[in-house]
Amino acid sequence: MSNQHQWPAWEVFTQKTDGEAHEHxxxxxxxxxxxxxxNARDVYGRRQEAVNIWVVPSSxxxxxxxxxxxxxxxxxxDKMYRWPNYFKTPDGIKQI
Amino acid sequence: xxxxxxxxxDIRREEEFNARIAAGKTIEPKDxxxxxxxxxxxxxxxxxxxxxxxxxxxxxxxxxxxxxLMRKAVLLAKIQDEAGHGLYIYSGAETxxxxxxxxxxxxxxxxxxxxxxxxxxxxxxxxxxAIGWLVDGAAIVNQTVLAKCSYGPYARAMxxxxxxxxxxxxxxxxxxxxxxxxxxxxxxxxxxxxxxxWWPSLMMFGPPDKDSPNSGDLMRxxxxxxxxxxxxxxxxxxxxxxxxxxxxxxxxxxxxWNPQTRHYEFGExxxxxxNNVIRGNGPCNKLRLKQRRDAHAEGNWVREAAAAxxxxxxxx
Ligand SMILES: [Fe+2]
Ligand SMILES: [Fe+2]
Numbered sequence: 001m002s003n004q005h006q007w008p009a010w011e012v013f014t015q016k017t018d019g020e021a022h023e024h025x026x027x028x029x030x031x032x033x034x035x036x037x038x039n040a041r042d043v044y045g046r047r048q049e050a051v052n053i054w055v056v057p058s059s060x061x062x063x064x065x066x067x068x069x070x071x072x073x074x075x076x077x078d079k080m081y082r083w084p085n086y087f088k089t090p091d092g093i094k095q096i
Numbered sequence: 097x098x099x100x101x102x103x104x105x106d107i108r109r110e111e112e113f114n115a116r117i118a119a120g121k122t123i124e125p126k127d128x129x130x131x132x133x134x135x136x137x138x139x140x141x142x143x144x145x146x147x148x149x150x151x152x153x154x155x156x157x158x159x160x161x162x163x164x165l166m167r168k169a170v171l172l173a174k175i176q177d178e179a180g181h182g183l184y185i186y187s188g189a190e191t192x193x194x195x196x197x198x199x200x201x202x203x204x205x206x207x208x209x210x211x212x213x214x215x216x217x218x219x220x221x222x223x224x225x226a227i228g229w230l231v232d233g234a235a236i237v238n239q240t241v242l243a244k245c246s247y248g249p250y251a252r253a254m255x256x257x258x259x260x261x262x263x264x265x266x267x268x269x270x271x272x273x274x275x276x277x278x279x280x281x282x283x284x285x286x287x288x289x290x291x292x293x294w295w296p297s298l299m300m301f302g303p304p305d306k307d308s309p310n311s312g313d314l315m316r317x318x319x320x321x322x323x324x325x326x327x328x329x330x331x332x333x334x335x336x337x338x339x340x341x342x343x344x345x346x347x348x349x350x351x352x353w354n355p356q357t358r359h360y361e362f363g364e365x366x367x368x369x370x371n372n373v374i375r376g377n378g379p380c381n382k383l384r385l386k387q388r389r390d391a392h393a394e395g396n397w398v399r400e401a402a403a404a405x406x407x408x409x410x411x412x
Pocket of ligand 2: 232261264
């Protein structure tokens with residue numbers, strides 16, 4: 001009854017205020033990037049949630065898979081020395 | 097042999113899945129999930145999305161008749177939010193592997209269900225107050241709990257929606273409060289709306305726990321975290337004092353505060369009416385479907401124009 005196939009999906013990223021990073025907000029369907037931006041504004045920016053919006057074709061996103069969450073992130077798991085609190089400072093030092 | 101290995105594999109995966117649910121982990125679209133979990137969730141999410149969309153119709157009825165420009169602007173903003181709610185939930189439901197267009201086809205063909213509350217007519221302006229206050233109020237009670245459900249895309253859509261619902265709830269309550277401070281005729285109008293919307297609002301939480309066929313699975317999977325009866329009780333407990341504060345009477349002779357349980361006791365809900373509306377015999381079932389189909393058909397030229405524009409620029 002909708003007598004057409006579905007428009008492609010676009011992932012929406014919004015920047016809340018000037019200087020902040022863009023964050024994923026959700027997605028919209030639209031026939032092209034221009035309409036995707038307008039739809040994203042109407043769906044994710046009705047209450048001043050954004051000063052800037054990116055839209056990216058959902059199909060352009062490559063994601064790591066939940067199945068290999070273990071092996072994929074393994075290289076980070078045994079390197080606690082990357083955090084400063086790994087290192088004990090001698091007593092009596094106020095600030096480092 | 098192969099068949100047996102696949103089956104054993106599924107049993108192991110289902111055990112892992114149940115353990116993740118029990119540990120309070122969130123399930124994401126690419127995670128393995130039992131087919132029944134996917135199906136039940138898709139049914140629930142698509143019905144929820146349809147309800148947001150159909151829910152625009154009873155209120156749209158009053159857009160041209162709102163008593164002031166400000167009231168009109170507020171109502172329009174509220175209705176636009178509901179369209180957004182439909183979009184959030186459809187896109188959450190799409191992650192389960194069904195296109196939005198397919199879900200919309202099911203709605204337009206009359207195959208899909210939506211909340212039966214929207215099959216009641218909006219007869220006067222106070223109905224806009226009663227809907228925002230009671231219907232959106234009931235939705236808030238429901239959705240606040242769903243925001244903690246086990247399926248990530250659904251939970252995240254609910255967080256977003258809950259932020260907007262408080263506006264809907266408050267603007268509705270304010271409409272009622274203003275009418276109750278008005279003339280006798282205005283007060284009667286508000287009470288009349290209250291009388292018509294109270295019981296259907298209680299029905300929004302679904303059948304009583306003892307007759308709720310899908311609840312067991314949904315509770316076990318933490319899609320539902322509280323039972324229909326518990327949610328209904330919570331709604332009543334928070335709404336009765338609000339009614340009293342503005343002088344509205346709850347149309348239930350059996351309603352009374354129980355100081356022992358610290359809950360309100362209430363009268364029998366007419367489940368026959370509920371089932372009758374679900375079966376398609378409510379006052380507005382046919383009208384709503386027709387309105388939705390007409391709106392879809394009348395918007396077709398916009399979709400066609402957008403697609404033609406996109407195609408032209410893709411070629412250039
Ligand atoms: Fe909503
Ligand atoms: Fe709402």
